Amino acid sequence: xxxxxxxxxxxxxxxxxxxxxxxxxxxxxxxxxxxxxxxxxxxxxxxxxxxxxxxxxxxxxxxxxxxxxxxxxxxxxxxxxxxxxxxxxxxxxxxxxxxxxxxxxxxxxxxxxxxxxxxxxxxxxxxxxxxxxxxxxxxxxxxxxxxxxxxxxxxxxxxxxxxxxxxxxxxxxxxxxxxxxxxxxxxxxxxxxxxxxxxxxxxxxxxxxxxxxxxxxxxxxxxxxxxxxxxxxxxxxxxxxxxxxxxxxxxxxxxxxxxxxxxxxxxxxxxxxxxxxxxxxxxxxxxxxxxxxxxxxxxxxxxxxxxxxxxxxxxxxxxxxxxxxxxxxxxxxxxxxxxxxxxxxxxxxxxxxxxxxxxxxxxxxxxxxxxxxxxxxxxxxxxxxxxxxxxxxxxxxxxxxxxxxxxxxxxxxxxxxxxxxxxxxxxxxxxxxxxxxxxxxxxxxxxxxxxxxxxxxxxxxxxxxxxxxxxxxxxxxxxxxxxxxxxxxxxxxxxxxxxxxxxxxxxxxxxxx
Amino acid sequence: xxxxxxxxxxxxxxxxxxxxxxxxxxxxxxxxxxxxxxxxxxxxxxxxxxxxxxxxxxxxxxxxxxxxxxxxxxxxxxxxxxxxxxxxxxxxxxxxxxxxxxxxxxxxxxxxxxxxxxxxxxxxxxxxxxxxxxxxxxxxxxxxxxxxxxxxxxxxxxxxxxxxxxxxxxxxxxxxxxxxxxxxxxxxxxxxxxxxxxxxxxxxxxxxxxxxxxxxxxxxxxxxxxxxxxxxxxxxxxxxxxxxxxxxxxxxxxxxxxxxxxxxxxxxxxxxxxxxxxxxxxxxxxxxxxxxxxxxxxxxxxxxxxxxxxxxxxxxxxxxxxxxxxxxxxxxxxxxxxxxxxxxxxxxxxxxxxxxxxxxxxxxxxxxxxxxxxxxxxxxxxxxxxxxxxxxxxxxxxxxxxxxxxxxxxxx
Numbered sequence: 001x002x003x004x005x006x007x008x009x010x011x012x013x014x015x016x017x018x019x020x021x022x023x024x025x026x027x028x029x030x031x032x033x034x035x036x037x038x039x040x041x042x043x044x045x046x047x048x049x050x051x052x053x054x055x056x057x058x059x060x061x062x063x064x065x066x067x068x069x070x071x072x073x074x075x076x077x078x079x080x081x082x083x084x085x086x087x088x089x090x091x092x093x094x095x096x097x098x099x100x101x102x103x104x105x106x107x108x109x110x111x112x113x114x115x116x117x118x119x120x121x122x123x124x125x126x127x128x129x130x131x132x133x134x135x136x137x138x139x140x141x142x143x144x145x146x147x148x149x150x151x152x153x154x155x156x157x158x159x160x161x162x163x164x165x166x167x168x169x170x171x172x173x174x175x176x177x178x179x180x181x182x183x184x185x186x187x188x189x190x191x192x193x194x195x196x197x198x199x200x201x202x203x204x205x206x207x208x209x210x211x212x213x214x215x216x217x218x219x220x221x222x223x224x225x226x227x228x229x230x231x232x233x234x235x236x237x238x239x240x241x242x243x244x245x246x247x248x249x250x251x252x253x254x255x256x257x258x259x260x261x262x263x264x265x266x267x268x269x270x271x272x273x274x275x276x277x278x279x280x281x282x283x284x285x286x287x288x289x290x291x292x293x294x295x296x297x298x299x300x301x302x303x304x305x306x307x308x309x310x311x312x313x314x315x316x317x318x319x320x321x322x323x324x325x326x327x328x329x330x331x332x333x334x335x336x337x338x339x340x341x342x343x344x345x346x347x348x349x350x351x352x353x354x355x356x357x358x359x360x361x362x363x364x365x366x367x368x369x370x371x372x373x374x375x376x377x378x379x380x381x382x383x384x385x386x387x388x389x390x391x392x393x394x395x396x397x398x399x400x401x402x403x404x405x406x407x408x409x410x411x412x413x414x415x416x417x418x419x420x421x422x423x424x425x426x427x428x429x430x431x432x433x434x435x436x437x438x439x440x441x442x443x444x445x446x447x448x449x450x451x452x453x454x455x456x457x458x459x460x461x462x463x464x465x466x467x468x469x470x471x472x473x474x475x476x477x478x479x480x481x482x483x484x485x486x487x488x489x490x491x492x493x494x495x496x497x498x499x500x501x502x503x504x505x506x507x508x509x510x511x512x513x
Numbered sequence: 514x515x516x517x518x519x520x521x522x523x524x525x526x527x528x529x530x531x532x533x534x535x536x537x538x539x540x541x542x543x544x545x546x547x548x549x550x551x552x553x554x555x556x557x558x559x560x561x562x563x564x565x566x567x568x569x570x571x572x573x574x575x576x577x578x579x580x581x582x583x584x585x586x587x588x589x590x591x592x593x594x595x596x597x598x599x600x601x602x603x604x605x606x607x608x609x610x611x612x613x614x615x616x617x618x619x620x621x622x623x624x625x626x627x628x629x630x631x632x633x634x635x636x637x638x639x640x641x642x643x644x645x646x647x648x649x650x651x652x653x654x655x656x657x658x659x660x661x662x663x664x665x666x667x668x669x670x671x672x673x674x675x676x677x678x679x680x681x682x683x684x685x686x687x688x689x690x691x692x693x694x695x696x697x698x699x700x701x702x703x704x705x706x707x708x709x710x711x712x713x714x715x716x717x718x719x720x721x722x723x724x725x726x727x728x729x730x731x732x733x734x735x736x737x738x739x740x741x742x743x744x745x746x747x748x749x750x751x752x753x754x755x756x757x758x759x760x761x762x763x764x765x766x767x768x769x770x771x772x773x774x775x776x777x778x779x780x781x782x783x784x785x786x787x788x789x790x791x792x793x794x795x796x797x798x799x800x801x802x803x804x805x806x807x808x809x810x811x812x813x814x815x816x817x818x819x820x821x822x823x824x825x826x827x828x829x830x831x832x833x834x835x836x837x838x839x840x841x842x843x844x845x846x847x848x849x850x851x852x853x854x855x856x857x858x859x860x861x862x863x864x865x866x867x868x869x870x871x872x873x874x875x876x877x878x879x880x881x882x883x884x885x886x887x888x889x890x891x892x893x894x895x896x897x898x899x900x901x902x903x904x905x906x907x908x909x910x911x912x913x914x915x916x917x918x919x920x921x922x923x924x925x
Contacts, residue, residue, distance in 0.1 A: 311788065332791030341789070349789045354782040363779070363790040372772045379769070 005032040007069075008197050009054075009085075009166055014063035016049055023049040025221045026063070031166065036188060036198045038212035040205070042241055042438040043408045044397075046221040047201050051168050054199075055087045056080035067166075086159025087168040090175065092151050094143045101126045101139035104158045129160050133190055149180030156187065167191065168199045173207055174436060177297060185211050203241075203438045205234040217241055242440045249467075250446045253454075255474040258287030260323075261458035262308070262427045267317035269303040277303045279482035280317070285427065285458040290449065292473030292490075293462045296501050300482035301462050302344060305431050308460070309341040310334035322426050335364050340425030342416055344432045344462075346409075350416045353405035357395070358386035360404045361419050393418040394444065410441030417445060421452055428452065428459045434468060446472060466494055553844055553851065557858065560891035564884055571880060582884075585865035586610045606864065608743040608750040612820060614860025616641070618757040619812035620838025621856050622764050623679075623805045625847040627693070629768060630801035631781035636682060636697025638835025639704035640675040640806040644813020646708055647674040649824045650718055652732030652817060660735035667736060668756075668814045675810015676803040678704065683802025687795035693802065701835075708829030716826075727826035738819040753815030758853075760808060765849040767804070777801050809835060837863075840889050843896045862888060 009031040016024040023046045031037050041047045052058045054065065056074035065072045067083050074080050077087075094103050101122040110121040123139040130137050135153055143151060152172060159167055169188075173181040188198055188211055202208055208215050209229060216226040217240040224240045238246040262285040269278035277300040285291045295301055306312035308319060310331040319327045321337045329337065343349040351360050362371050362382050370381045386400035393414045398407050404415065413433065420428065430449065434442040449472060453459055463469050469476055476488040478500040486500040565575035587606025589595050595603055620637045627634035648671040651663075658666070682700060685691035711718040713727045720728050743749025768774035779787040780797040788794050812834065817824065837859055844858070845851030862885045 309789075330791070330793075331788060332793075335791050343789060348783070349785050352779050352783045352786045355779065359775070362775075363786065366772055366775050366790075372775075375772050377770055377772050377775055 005034055007031065008033050008067070010066040010069075011050070011054065012064050012066070014050060014053060014060045014065075016046075016053060016058060016060050022221050024053070024060070027218065027221070027223045029216055029223070029226075031197050031199060032214075033197055034192055034195055035213040036192055036200055036211050038200045038202060038208035038215045039218065040202060040208050040215055040237060040241060041218035042203055042440060043410055044220075045218040045241075047203075047218055048170060049221075050218070051087070051170060051199065051201060054080065055085060055168065081162055081164070084163065084165045085168065086156075086162060086164030086166070088152065088155040088159065088170065088172060090171045092155055094151060094154060096144035097142065099140050099142055100137055100146075100154050100157075103143055103154055104139075104161050106158075108162065125161065126157060129157060133160065133187070133194060135187065147180070148175050149177070149183060152176070152180075152184065153187065156191075165195070166197050166199070168201070170201045171203070172200070173202065173204065181207075205237045205241075205439065208237065209234065219243055238439050241438070246439050246443055249471045250443070250450060252450060252471065255289045255453055257289040257474070258456060260284045260286050261321065262460065263318075263320040263323075264308070265318045265320075267304070267307060267319065268315040269300070269307045269312060270315055271303050276315070277482050278307065278314075281479070281482070281484055282317075283460075283477055283484060285460050287426075287456045287458050288453055289474045290453050290459040290461055290472050292469035292476045293460060293479055294466060294469045294476055294497055294501060295464075295479035297464050299479050301479060302431075304479070305341070305344070305429055305462055308334075308429050309339055335423070338424075338426035340420035340423055340428040340457075342413075342420055342428070342430040342433050344435065346412055346416050351404045351412060353403065355404055356386075356401050357390065357398050357404055357407075357415055358382040358400035360415055361386045361389055361400075361422075364419060364423060389418040389422055390415075393448075410437045410444075413437060413441065413445060417448060421448070425457060428457050429462070430459060431462050432464060433461070434463075434465070466497060470494065470497075550846075550851075553846055553855075556892055556895045557844060559895055560888045563891055564888045567884070567887060568880070582862070582865035585867070586861035587864070588861065605743060605747065609748065610857070610861045610864045611750050611754055612748065612860075613863050614856045615754045615757045615819070616812035616816050616834050617837055617841050617856035617859050618852055619760055619808045619815075620835045621841030621845060621852040622760060622838075622849075623675075623809035623812070623835070624839050624842035625845065625852055626764065626768075626777075626808065627679075627801055627805040628842060628847045629781045630777045630797060631784065632683075632686070632693045632798065632801065634679065634682075634697055634802065634805045635694050635839065636679055636700050636806070636835075637809045637838045638833065639697065639701035640679050640809030641813045641835040641838075642701075642704040642708050642829055642832065643678045644671040644675045644810030645817050645821075645824050645829070646704075646711060646718070646813075647671040647810070648814035648817035649729045649732060652736045653718075653730040653823075656733045660733075663733060663736040664738065664818060667732075667818060668811065671814035671817075672807045672810040675813065676807040679806025679809070680799055680803035683799035686802075687798045693798075705829065708824070709826050712824055712826045712829060729824045731823045732817060736818055737822065738815065748820050751815075751819035753819040756811070756815055760811065761849040761853055764808075764852075773800065809838070812838075837889065840893050844892055859885075859889065 007030050011027065011029040014024050014027045014029075015022065027046070027050055029039070029050065039047050039050070049058065053060050056077045056079050059075070065074065072079075072083055074083070080087075095106070101119070104126050105122040110118045110125065112118040112121075126137075126139040130139075135157065137150065137153055137157070143154065146154070152175070156167070172184060176184060188200070192198060200208070200211055209232060212229050214226055214228050215232060215237065217224040217237065219241060235245075262283075264284070265282045267278055267281045268276060271277045279300070281300075281304060283291065293301065293304075303312060307314040310329050310333060314327055317327065318325065321334075321339060324337065326334065326337055335341070347353060352363065355363075358379070359382060362385070365371055366377065366382075370378065371385070372378060383400040389395075390398070390400065395407070395411050395414045395418070397411055404412060407415070417433070433449065434445050437445065446468070449459060449461070461469065461472055470490060470492075473490050476490060476492060476497065477484050478486045478488070478497065480501060480503060488497065488500075561579070565579065568575040568578045583589065584603070585606060587603045587608070587610050590600065590603035590607045620641055623637040623640060624634050648667050651667040651670050655663070678700060679697070682691075682693050682696040685696050686693050710716050712729050713719060714724070716727075718729050720726055720730055737745075738751040738753050740749040740751050768778060776787065776792045776797050777800070779790060779792055780794050780801075784794050787797070816834075821828070841852055841855045841859055845853070845855035866881045866885045
């Protein structure tokens with residue numbers, strides 16, 4: 001470690017052009033032995049392109065790659081693997097019905113008598129590597145029965161089995177729970193101690209500061225700088241990433257709550273398996289107020305959101321929107337009553353990725369004038385409205401005719417936000433509105449939610465990010481196992497919230513988690 | 514909120530959809546988005562190429578066989594230098610080709626419309642059969658009604674019968690989740706046996722004067738569709754051709770200019786997002802299947818009123834107009850224009866390879882009709898093997914991109 005450690009990998013002047021865009025513009029990058037080097041940048045900054053070049057998936061238009069000082073020429077990922085580079089993609093490349101050992105040795109299987117697959121040897125070898133790096137994993141477990149965090153460990157083992165000494169992790173924490181992320185960081189520290197060099201791609205500032213020895217920041221395809229972790233702060237990194245000062249926590253004036261717009265009493269909801277997951281929730285959100293619903297994922301939040309927006313029938317209890325009894329209403333009735341909904345999963349639910357932006361912006365209102373009349377749709381009006389909204393919400397990278405799937409995550413979320421806010425809802429249910437977004441987009445969403453609050457909307461913010469809950473909410477409710485277990489002011493400490501989220505009672509939090 | 518405009522995301526990395534497509538409908542959707550008209554042309558060309566190899570294997574010249582087939586379609590009528598008796602024959606051949614293509618456009622639409630709602634309608638054949646049964650029943654009854662009213666009545670009732678028949682599959686999917694592929698295949702057999710019974714000896718629609726042949730009564734003469742090109746005695750081209758063109762236009766208008774079409778497309782692309790948008794997904798399934806069946810039933814009616822005038826038990830059992838419609842929709846990529854051209858292609862193939870056009874020294878007659886089926890099968894195979902076509906297409910694109918100036922190899 002340290003500045004004297006030899007450079008194992010060097011990318012010099014890498015340039016990659018795609019039609020209409022320079023994804024990488026003369027990027028230099030080097031990786032020393034025994035270090036974790038974070039590659040930081042907003043969505044679309046060119047991080048993945050650079051790593052795909054290193055992994056042999058793209059060929060650079062200009063520039064060269066040196067491994068241990070020697071010029072390398074990769075035409076496929078096979079060449080990169082042979083040069084000792086392993087990559088863990090964001091979306092795992094595992095076969096669900098096969099075992100851990102089978103997945104790991106795939107394509108390089110140990111054999112008996114030259115032809116027979118030696119299951120025992122494969123499992124032994126996997127166990128050996130796992131022990132060396134202190135992994136706990138059962139070689140005979142099937143992938144489909146593993147958690148996401150465990151599957152990621154299998155991907156890492158796959159790279160180790162192929163004798164990688166350089167490991168690339170592409171946004172590895174995006175799919176993990178906070179606990180799993182902790183475990184991953186532990187693993188990465190051990191790998192480093194065993195002599196691996198690691199490239200850690202992320203757009204999360206705190207992660208880069210926690211795990212990396214050095215940090216390289218990319219912005220719009222250009223390398224801004226490489227700096228050691230010491231001396232770097234979230235604010236300085238954010239400025240490098242975005243190109244200006246970013247407010248990491250929004251400034252908020254206290255809300256002025258008006259009359260209650262969303263009143264829920266004794267709500268019980270079943271999940272798809274028929275289990276009761278929302279067990280008698282009662283809550284009220286007033287006009288001009290953001291109520292944050294904190295909780296660990298899977299404590300009934302999604303089913304609660306579904307019930308509030310008419311996407312799932314409640315088993316018992318009542319929902320009143322602006323005083324009007326609305327329980328049992330369909331999704332369409334709910335949205336006509338004035339409930340806006342920012343879905344947790346914008347790609348699966350919030351957008352039709354194959355629709356144009358104009359069509360997506362009409363998804364909740366295509367039945368009404370001016371979008372349509374007596375069943376006739378007016379595409380020109382859809383486009384005109386989209387043009388206005390895209391400008392107002394600062395959506396980049398697309399015109400009304402662009403397919404929604406072509407936008408980056410942050411811009412997709414702005415489209416969802418624009419659609420829901422433009423409907424002028426009384427109640428806005430926001431499910432993890434900044435999930436997977438980079439700092440610039442998060443700031444935009446947060447500011448917009450606050451200004452909508454000040455417009456007099458009642459906002460229920462459901463989030464797994466404690467920072468977000470604490471910085472936006474006027475009141476905080478905690479949900480645990482389908483029940484509201486506490487209400488806190490926004491001045492509450494993170495520790496106290498965390499305790500309530502894991503089962504309430506002081507001191508019993510650890511075991512309940 | 515960055516200070517300068519962020520460029521559009523690069524097309525290959527970080528584009529929105531990242532879940533791998535899993536089933537046929539999804540993979541086919543991917544194909545639809547990826548290559549425009551080019552993949553359709555590549556698919557058809559590959560099929561013809563391999564069809565040519567089959568001809569070559571039988572010891573004949575594929576080029577002269579294809580030329581004969583082309584002349585058999587009557588498309589040489591379009592060439593101004595073809596004249597005299599050649600031109601007369603070409604006109605007759607072209608009439609036959611368009612006569613074959615007319616129902617194919619409609620059964621193609623029957624598959625395409627369901628596809629746009631995310632369903633695979635294998636039941637075009639059964640819906641077509643139901644249309645012919647109702648068409649011949651109405652057309653051969655009530656001889657007293659004035660011609661135009663009789664025609665409209667037959668067409669409307671046959672189309673509605675097709676819509677109802679397909680709607681059953683939609684309803685089963687919407688209510689109990691029965692997969693439409695399974696239910697439409699089973700409904701095909703229902704239509705097959707109902708038709709076999711109805712026109713069979715002693716069946717309710719069997720010929721009332723000649724009780725020894727398994728064939729229906731003829732429809733009333735004044736219910737025949739008007740023949741606008743060619744000799745009505747020699748199966749000229751009837752105005753059903755324009756009905757089919759009208760259906761293609763209606764298909765485009767409904768999909769792109771109505772809220773119903775918006776709902777259908779939203780459900781087809783992403784049913785969960787459609788539900789979130791307040792769309793009743795179950796009802797969309799029923800509506801889309803019913804409209805699909807309407808097209809197929811219409812095809813049955815205009816075949817009856819236009820040139821068949823009667824249906825035999827064997828016609829019901831041997832017809833594959835509905836199945837060919839699947840290939841028409843797949844090749845036509847579920848667009849109105851695409852369905853028009855691919856119906857023309859298959860209509861031309863069926864007509865061009867029929868025995869009367871080909872001399873045995875150019876082409877073995879026993880292979881002639883089968884070549885249509887071979888090419889049809891190959892097209893479906895290649896569309897199923899979209900990965901291959903996509904791969905070739907992307908590779909070709911990459912090769913072209915690689916030749917752009919300024920590209921520098923690494924490590925040289």
